[in-house]
Amino acid sequence: MEFIFSSVLWLLPVTFIPLIFHIINNRKFKTIEFGAIRFVNVLKSDSVKNINLINIFLLLIRMLIILFLILAISRPTLKSSLNSAFYDPTSSIVGVLIDDTYSNFSKDIHDEQAKRFNNLLASIIKEYSPSTNLRIVSANKNLVYDGLIEKFNINDLQLIHNYQASYLVDLIEEYFDESKQIYENGDLYIFSDLDADFFKGIDQIEWWNTTFFNTFNEKKRPVIKSITTDNRVILPNEPFTVKVDVYSSNPYESINAYLYLDDMKLVKNVSLYKGMNSIEFNGLFESRGDFNIVAELEIEESIISDKYYSRLKILPEIKACLCDIYDAGLRNFLTLAVNSISEDKVVSLQNCNSNYSNLMKYDVVFSEIPNNDSGLYDFERYVEAGGHLIWFPNTDKNQALIDFSFFDNRLNFSENSIVVTKNDILNKNLFKEVFSGAKESDLFKVNRFLGLPLDESSMIETSRLNSLWNRRFYNEGLIDVVGVSLNLSDSDFPVKASFIPFVYYVLTSKDKRDSEFTSISENPLNATYLKDYKSPIMIIGESGYKEKVRNNSNKVYLGNIKNPGNYVIKYQDMLLKQLVVNTDSTETVFDKLPDDVIIQNFKNVAIFDYTDSFYETVKNRIRGTEVWRVFMLISILLLILESFLAGFFEKRL
Numbered sequence: 001m002e003f004i005f006s007s008v009l010w011l012l013p014v015t016f017i018p019l020i021f022h023i024i025n026n027r028k029f030k031t032i033e034f035g036a037i038r039f040v041n042v043l044k045s046d047s048v049k050n051i052n053l054i055n056i057f058l059l060l061i062r063m064l065i066i067l068f069l070i071l072a073i074s075r076p077t078l079k080s081s082l083n084s085a086f087y088d089p090t091s092s093i094v095g096v097l098i099d100d101t102y103s104n105f106s107k108d109i110h111d112e113q114a115k116r117f118n119n120l121l122a123s124i125i126k127e128y129s130p131s132t133n134l135r136i137v138s139a140n141k142n143l144v145y146d147g148l149i150e151k152f153n154i155n156d157l158q159l160i161h162n163y164q165a166s167y168l169v170d171l172i173e174e175y176f177d178e179s180k181q182i183y184e185n186g187d188l189y190i191f192s193d194l195d196a197d198f199f200k201g202i203d204q205i206e207w208w209n210t211t212f213f214n215t216f217n218e219k220k221r222p223v224i225k226s227i228t229t230d231n232r233v234i235l236p237n238e239p240f241t242v243k244v245d246v247y248s249s250n251p252y253e254s255i256n257a258y259l260y261l262d263d264m265k266l267v268k269n270v271s272l273y274k275g276m277n278s279i280e281f282n283g284l285f286e287s288r289g290d291f292n293i294v295a296e297l298e299i300e301e302s303i304i305s306d307k308y309y310s311r312l313k314i315l316p317e318i319k320a321c322l323c324d325i326y327d328a329g330l331r332n333f334l335t336l337a338v339n340s341i342s343e344d345k346v347v348s349l350q351n352c353n354s355n356y357s358n359l360m361k362y363d364v365v366f367s368e369i370p371n372n373d374s375g376l377y378d379f380e381r382y383v384e385a386g387g388h389l390i391w392f393p394n395t396d397k398n399q400a401l402i403d404f405s406f407f408d409n410r411l412n413f414s415e416n417s418i419v420v421t422k423n424d425i426l427n428k429n430l431f432k433e434v435f436s437g438a439k440e441s442d443l444f445k446v447n448r449f450l451g452l453p454l455d456e457s458s459m460i461e462t463s464r465l466n467s468l469w470n471r472r473f474y475n476e477g478l479i480d481v482v483g484v485s486l487n488l489s490d491s492d493f494p495v496k497a498s499f500i501p502f503v504y505y506v507l508t509s510k511d512k513r514d515s516e517f518t519s520i521s522e523n524p525l526n527a528t529y530l531k532d533y534k535s536p537i538m539i540i541g542e543s544g545y546k547e548k549v550r551n552n553s554n555k556v557y558l559g560n561i562k563n564p565g566n567y568v569i570k571y572q573d574m575l576l577k578q579l580v581v582n583t584d585s586t587e588t589v590f591d592k593l594p595d596d597v598i599i600q601n602f603k604n605v606a607i608f609d610y611t612d613s614f615y616e617t618v619k620n621r622i623r624g625t626e627v628w629r630v631f632m633l634i635s636i637l638l639l640i641l642e643s644f645l646a647g648f649f650e651k652r653l
Contacts, residue, residue: 010051011070018062023068043110061642065635072631087512089129092185094149095176095208096121098138098191098213102587103164105140105382108304109217110128110161116215116610118154119192124189125149133183139166149545163306163520163564165584168192169201189214195591197586199601214609216592222248222255222272223310224295225588234314236288244279244295244308247589248272256298259283261312262291276589285314290578292566307581309566310517316506321352327368327394329487333494334366334392337503356381363387364507369450370480383477388482390506393450414451418462420444422494427459427471429509434501443498448490450483456529480506516577519584522559528569528577529555537576541567 023504026187098117099105105113125134138144140162145152168190179186188208192198193216225245234240241465252272259266260280266281279522285291291312297305320338338349352365356378359365369391370376383389393413420443425431435443451457451466458467463631468483485496493499516528537556541548542565554570558579567579595607 006321009074011073012067015067015453016069017061017066018059031593036405038445040579041150047555058642058646061093061638061645063248065638065642067634068314068631068638072629075530076631089132091136091183092128092187093133093179093183094125094128095179095188096134096136096188096296097168097171097188097193098144098159098188099138099166099168099190099198100140101166101195103195103198103590104193104215104217104581105161105305106220106223107161108221109219113215113217115161116431118157120189120191120213120215120610121157122154123363127153135179137171139171140164141583143175149502151516153267153645162562163583163587164562165197165521165587167200169203171543172205176208177646184287187211189213190206193590193599194593196591199593199598199653202601204601204603208602208604210602211602212598212605212607214607216590218249220249220590221304222246222277223275223299223305223583223588226299227293227308227310229312234285234312234385235317236314237284237286239284242281242283242293244281246272246277246279248274248277249590251276252299254299258296259300260292260294261285273349285312286324288314290314307563308581310560310584311578311580313568315508317346317362319350319362320347320366320507321350321359322353322361323352323365323367325366326533327392327485327487329485329494330368330392333486334503335498338507340500341408341504341507355539359387361384361388364390364517366392368392376438383474383479386477388478388480390482392482393401393485398568413448414466416450417445417447420446420460420462420468424461424463425459426461430459430505434498434505438498444491444493446491446493452481453482470546473586482506493564507648517580517582518558520561521581521584524557524559525635526558527555528558528579540570541565541581547585589602 005296026452032130039371100113100117121136128134130147131150132149133147134212135146135147136144136154136157138159143161176186178186186208190208190212190214191209192214193214194214223246225247228243228245229240241615242261244257244259246257251274254269255272257268257270257279259268261283264283266283268279268281270277270279293310293312294305295308295310315390318490320335322331326336328445335349338347341347347364350362354361354367357638359378365382365387367379367389379389421441422431422443423441424434424436424443425435446462446468449462449468451462452468454461454465455470457472458468459471462468462469466483471483472479472481484491488494493502518526518528537549539545539549539556539558539561540561541561543563545561545563545565545567547560557582561567561581564582567581569577569579599605
């Protein structure tokens with residue numbers, strides 16, 4: 001026998017209270033005159049022995065009443081099967097968790113999967129008593145039903161296809177963890193395609209009797225995972241290649257892949273293998289600007305995939321200048337890096353001064369971080385007007401003063417030597433385009449640097465204490481503050497192979513401001529950052545989507561976006577950001593989790609395919625049955641017996 005509230009058993013000594021009272025009462029003496037005839041008669045009466053026996057019997061009954069009351073409060077349980085006469089349905093909960101994420105419930109298999117889910121659910125609940133508690137949760141709709149089985153109408157289970165990713169551990173923690181504090185038994189049924197990503201972060205689940213139903217649908221059509229281009233910036237009249245990655249659960253001899261580059265339509269007829277496939281398209285633009293990219297697939301004259309969205313930036317030649325740079329090392333290394341890049345006619349470099357009218361002739365301005373207010377106003381106007389300012393430290397100066405209206409910090413040089421590793425690169429695009437090819441984990445060494453604030457604008461950190469590079473967008477412009485000196489006595493970064501790609505990235509990545517790529521998710525972390533803009537901010541998308549954001553911070557939540565597409569964020573009539581929203585890539589590639597991994601993480605588990613029979617397994621499971629009602633009934637019967645005996649013998653005596 002087990003007890004739900006075992007701590008109540010500490011009250012068991014209370015059972016002996018009637019015995020203690022009995023002993024105390026027997027120690028009391030009553031004074032009677034010696035010559036009383038009644039006293040003599042009592043001494044002679046044989047009924048004294050009977051009275052003692054009755055009192056002892058009543059004492060035992062009272063002790064048993066208290067004992068059974070304590071046991072009833074502690075909620076004792078016995079093990080029994082579902083079809084046992086002792087089984088109590090009100091002490092059990094049946095949980096149903098439906099994986100209706102994109103990989104298991106996409107638009108092309110929605111109807112068939114909905115029928116599967118309904119059939120499975122109907123088969124499960126008919127095996128339980130109508131008074132059993134039922135809780136249904138879906139990854140997309142969250143809590144669908146919570147109540148008794150007898151009040152549930154299966155026609156109310158209306159699931160819709162969606163593009164979201166979700167995780168099993170989050171759903172269990174939010175909707176099922178507290179059940180083990182309330183119920184004695186829990187049977188959890190999970191409908192899932194058993195995609196490994198759905199189980200991310202899962203750890204030992206011990207209390208539930210868990211049953212998995214593998215609902216993977218073999219008829220699932222190919223899906224587009226990503227669209228990529230060359231890492232370098234694409235110039236007008238320069239051919240480029242767009243690669244469309246497609247994942248397919250089955251082989252196909254012939255499909256049509258469409259790629260729309262704004263008004264340009266490209267088509268390819270290809271065969272698909274099971275697994276990942278790449279389809280390449282060649283394109284060319286004659287003019288500069290931002291261009292939409294959309295891809296979709298067709299089989300037998302029917303579009304079978306959801307569209308995948310991207311954007312492409314075509315840049316003209318970038319005009320850059322060195323503005324009032326007096327540090328010889330900084331000037332020399334920047335000139336060498338830009339000249340090597342200029343062989344591809346991407347960047348031209350000249351000298352300039354900090355006068356506003358002169359600065360406005362250039363797309364990018366390299367300069368030293370100033371140590372006084374001189375020229376700050378012209379720099380600020382330049383950035384506000386859409387310029388790109390890149391500040392480096394001058395090691396001949398002991399400190400630097402940054403006194404922009406959005407960057408108010410007095411910075412001092414740190415003399416601590418540090419090694420920057422791959423783990424210190426915070427920006428994934430920076431890592432991919434500059435440092436991913438490095439063979440060693442250590443990238444470069446720094447002996448002296450400016451410790452910049454470590455915040456959301458940081459691109460490279462220093463052991464989670466400071467930042468070596470902060471990038472902030474300011475109105476229509478961009479400012480990069482680099483804390484690494486290009487003097488070889490302070491850093492070996494200028495002679496590393498990654499330095500020229502670094503300069504190239506800094507010069508050509510301003511377009512990253514214009515488009516931000518994100519996935520559909522209700523996760524609170526699914527947000528974008530905007531600085532210095534107050535409410536109301538509007539998110540506007542295709543098909544008339546509009547969302548007014550009441551923004552009280554620099555973070556704009558994107559979790560209400562439910563469909564892929566191109567979106568923009570505006571403040572009044574000012575365009576702040578362009579968003580490209582797609583299905584999470586983890587939902588487009590299927591990787592089944594091995595059964596032995598599931599068994600390791602779930603203590604009481606069974607795994608079935610959708611068509612398998614599971615009824616015997618459900619019926620024969622051993623469950624805990626509460627018997628507190630039995631103990632409460634015994635207490636009541638004993639109380640009635642005690643009252644009857646006490647009243648009866650009181651009259652006799």
